Amino acid sequence: MTDLLKTIAPDEVPELRRDPVDADAYRTAFEIVDDVRERGDAALREHAERLGDIEPGAPLVIPRAKLEEALADIDKDDRDLLVRTAERIRSFAEAQRLSLGPVQIEVPGGRAGHVITPVDRAGCYAPGGRFPLPSSVLMTAVTARAAGVEEVWVASPRPAPITLAAAAVSGAQGLLAAGGAQAIAGLAFGTHDIQPCDAVVGPGNRFVTAAKQIVSGRVAIDMLAGPSELVVCADGSAEPAIVAADLLAQAEHDPDALPVLVTTNGELIRDVNEELEAQLADLSTAGTATAALGNGYAVLVPDLDTARRVCDRLAPEHLELHIEEADTEAWRFNHYGGLFIGPGAAEVLGDYGAGPNHTLPTGGTARHTGGLSVLDFLRVRTWLSIDNPTAAAPLVRDAERLADLEGLSAHARAARWRL
Secondary structure, three states, rough: OOOEEEEOHHHHHOOOOOOOOOHHHHHHHHHHHHHHHHHOHHHHHHHHHHHHOOOOOOEEEEEEEHHHHHHHOOHHHHHHHHHHHHHHHHHHHHHHHHOOOOEEEEOEEEEEEEEEEEEEEEEEOOOOOOOOOOHHHHHHEEEEHHHHHOOEEEEEOOHHHHHHHHHHHHHEEEEOOOOHHHHHHHHHHOOOOOOOOOOEEEEOOOHHHHHHHOOOOEEEOOOOOOOOEEEEEEEOOOOHHHHHHHHHHHOOOOOOOEEEEEEEHHHHHHHHHHHHHHHHOOOOOHHHHHHOOOOEEEOOOOOHHHHHHHHHOOOOEEEEEEEHHHHHHHHOOOOOOEEEEOOOHHHHHHHOOOOOOOOOOOOOHHHHHHHOOOHHHHEEEEEEEOOOOOOOOOHHHHHHHHHOOOOOOHHHHHOOOOO
């Protein structure tokens, strides 16, 4: 048997730092985005029909009433599932929002501070490739609503009834039935029915990612994410079947996904490879998962400290800890998008609405970027109030002096008028 996960040494582990957008995708996305910017709905419709997002002549925008109809028409069990999942996501996001508050401090002659306010309008993208992804609709749109955004739009190509229903549960105004770069452009620049959004978020393919990069100077975006990643850090206490199942769950996302096992136990690598082969035998997505396993590897390390260094070097999208005393050891790991502590905390539970968001940084960007949260829809707005000019004199003189040092005489003059 050939091991599905090849074994490499710790010093052979590559960093995941990479450019999230390739040149070809950028050029293609730029042409589409620029066309939609220039020609509006006509261009948006042409690209959406050309790329199979909608049937010719079908509505580009599905209004709230149609979303509600889809919600009423789906199976009751599915409807209840969407509502339960949305509530868990909402509860977590609302707790995040409540952890943030205004600030006020004394300054010479007055006060300064900040307030935190949501953007007015958010666009939430959900992929619609091989399968509908209602979970991505819930993760993005529910979080926007929890942040306090008044107007939330969803975009997804070829929207299935379950996608429309998820948009209804999320509180979306409506759904733009477009995908790829054209959807991102429609959300950023607006359409006949949708005003330009202030923030555009959500996962997607390389053309979606490229388009988000292109419009990011015009709107806020969450991140530029690439193929999915999972690192399982395990010791001899880990259950091979569970580790293999979790690696396959990540591998079936995309042929470019990255499944990695980092372990102190060589026998676990052997056992996990055996489990991977056995579980692939009846997996409907075996083709995709097998291709992704070809990107992955197992890293045999001498101790947990080395395992931690390897995991931090990778800074993966998802990091699972199948180790003894995981609750204690977890806080020694520094770089990850989402952390799953102990074998019971399956990454798939994060994907499907335990609470924390499943839109997470990839490609090593977890070193500086967090997952989607209410923060992506909020602005920190500062303010200054001076009500005692005499007490403010030292502040004014310092401002005048700094302006003179920088050669900005009008600045200095404006400060002097306050004395």
